[in-house]
Amino acid sequence: MDEVLIIGGGFAGLAAGVALAKAGRRVRLLEQKPHLGGRARSFLDPQSGFLVDNGQHIFMGCYHAALRFLEEIGTLDRIALQPRLRVHFLEPPGRLSTLQCPNLPSPWHVLAGVLRSDSFGWREKRDVLRLGRAVKSAASSTDGLEGLTVEDWLDRLGQSDRIKRGFWDLLAIAALNEDSRRAAAAMFAHVLRLALFSSPADSRLGIPRRGLSECYTGAAQAYITARGGQVELNRSVAGFILAEGVCRGVRLADETAIEAETVVSAVPWHELPRLLPADLLRSEPVFTNILALRPAPIISINLWFDRPITDLDFIGLRGTTIQWLFNRGGIPGAGEHAVALVLSGAHAYINRSKEELLAISLEDLRKLFPTAREARLAHSLIIKERFATFSPCVGADALRPPARSPARGLYLAGDWTATGLPATIEGAVRSGYAAAQEVLK
Numbered sequence: 001m002d003e004v005l006i007i008g009g010g011f012a013g014l015a016a017g018v019a020l021a022k023a024g025r026r027v028r029l030l031e032q033k034p035h036l037g038g039r040a041r042s043f044l045d046p047q048s049g050f051l052v053d054n055g056q057h058i059f060m061g062c063y064h065a066a067l068r069f070l071e072e073i074g075t076l077d078r079i080a081l082q083p084r085l086r087v088h089f090l091e092p093p094g095r096l097s098t099l100q101c102p103n104l105p106s107p108w109h110v111l112a113g114v115l116r117s118d119s120f121g122w123r124e125k126r127d128v129l130r131l132g133r134a135v136k137s138a139a140s141s142t143d144g145l146e147g148l149t150v151e152d153w154l155d156r157l158g159q160s161d162r163i164k165r166g167f168w169d170l171l172a173i174a175a176l177n178e179d180s181r182r183a184a185a186a187m188f189a190h191v192l193r194l195a196l197f198s199s200p201a202d203s204r205l206g207i208p209r210r211g212l213s214e215c216y217t218g219a220a221q222a223y224i225t226a227r228g229g230q231v232e233l234n235r236s237v238a239g240f241i242l243a244e245g246v247c248r249g250v251r252l253a254d255e256t257a258i259e260a261e262t263v264v265s266a267v268p269w270h271e272l273p274r275l276l277p278a279d280l281l282r283s284e285p286v287f288t289n290i291l292a293l294r295p296a297p298i299i300s301i302n303l304w305f306d307r308p309i310t311d312l313d314f315i316g317l318r319g320t321t322i323q324w325l326f327n328r329g330g331i332p333g334a335g336e337h338a339v340a341l342v343l344s345g346a347h348a349y350i351n352r353s354k355e356e357l358l359a360i361s362l363e364d365l366r367k368l369f370p371t372a373r374e375a376r377l378a379h380s381l382i383i384k385e386r387f388a389t390f391s392p393c394v395g396a397d398a399l400r401p402p403a404r405s406p407a408r409g410l411y412l413a414g415d416w417t418a419t420g421l422p423a424t425i426e427g428a429v430r431s432g433y434a435a436a437q438e439v440l441k
């Protein structure tokens with residue numbers, strides 16, 4: 001039986017491995033790190049001993065492929081999916097409001113949720129309804145939005161500054177990891193269509209109940225090995241072996257060659273070019289395009305206090321630098337009064353010192369939560385992910401390659417490939433499934 005070599009053990013590589021193993025193919029997955037999970041993983045903080053995610057991740061009901069993947073490997077119950085969409089927002093000096101969508105057919109669930117919400121004034125409600133109508137009535141998500149940023153599109157739809165800054169920016173940056181002034185309108189419209197204006201079940205948010213790695217890495221590895229496959233850690237691939245446009249295997253960093261007729265690359269976009277021969281990278285537009293993709297950073301600020309800051313699971317923060325707060329007290333091993341703060345699309349902050357970022361975060365919390373003014377900070381851990389995702393700016397989508405590469409036998413997966421989605425767990429899993437499907441054709 002022909003072996004399939006998969007390079008990279010994040011969501012994309014593991015999803016490809018699970019799909020191929022399920023189809024009866026022998027899988028050999030090589031991961032350069034001593035652990036699986038890539039950009040979505042958890043680890044024990046050596047200083048405090050607490051379990052930390054490299055960054056807080058949320059799932060959505062519309063993550064059909066990702067939820068199917070977790071179900072296949074038996075870990076779906078590790079994600080707490082809301083019964084229906086419910087988001088709290090907090091703004092200085094501590095005004096709490098809620099957006100809660102009732103169980104009505106789409107788009108009425110969102111429209112009713114917005115109309116009833118105390119998060120918006122009448123003008124903002126009208127703005128949201130107007131945008132919802134535009135999304136629903138467009139023949140396709142990208143219809144007429146080519147070349148527009150999210151900000152251009154919002155302006156075109158007459159959205160007020162208050163709704164832009166207090167709602168759409170928060171959603172756009174959470175969904176796209178990019179500022180509205182850079183992010184592509186077409187991608188945002190597509191996400192809104194899938195997540196908000198599809199069905200009440202698709203609009204729900206899902207929060208991991210465990211450390212991220214516990215949600216999938218071990219179970220996916222066990223799934224693959226139980227079907228005769230192998231998952232090898234500390235195996236760094238240095239290049240693909242390519243001759244006359246055909247991939248014949250890979251070369252490891254220690255110069256060992258591994259032959260294979262089928263190779264699935266599931267490494268990030270910024271790692272792939274160095275694995276390709278220079279002439280192919282220069283001559284093949286599908287590969288050359290990858291060089292033009294740009295990164296967008298995320299900063300995660302993990303704080304442990306001596307008392308609870310809030311009893312809400314998560315909150316969208318308005319009028320502050322920090323965008324989201326997640327209460328991690330319920331996660332086994334994460335620490336009793338642990339909170340994770342998220343700063344996405346963090347271009348302007350990624351070079352700030354950790355001391356500065358900590359000071360900004362504490363100031364934001366004290367503006368919003370009376371408890372944070374009295375609480376003692378026991379420990380902090382700041383994680384900067386410079387290459388968290390590719391930036392879904394205007395024009396980026398056209399640079400993303402399909403699963404079948406121009407080199408025969410070499411398939412591409414990863415959240416950055418042409419999934420039509422921003423860089424997300426759903427995109428990564430879909431890309432893994434798409435690559436597996438191409439292999440099986």
Ligand SMILES: Cc1cc2nc3c(=O)[nH]c(=O)nc-3n(C[C@H](O)[C@H](O)[C@H](O)COP(=O)(O)OP(=O)(O)OC[C@H]3O[C@@H](n4cnc5c(N)ncnc54)[C@H](O)[C@@H]3O)c2cc1C
Pocket residue numbers: 007008009010011012013030031032033036037038039040054055056057058059235236237238266267268271298299300385387388389413414415416423424425426428
């Ligand atoms: C801080 C943060 C927060 C996020 N929040 C969310 C969220 O809330 N919701 C959401 O849906 N998504 C979120 N994402 C995005 C999500 O994490 C990614 O889209 C997803 O994990 C990407 O998976 P992947 O398999 O494509 O890539 P990766 O996870 O990057 O996996 C690639 C793997 O390839 C390995 N590799 C690289 N080069 C080699 C080599 N030469 N040889 C062998 N192995 C190699 C790497 O070590 C890595 O393990 C977030 C990302 C970050 C960083």
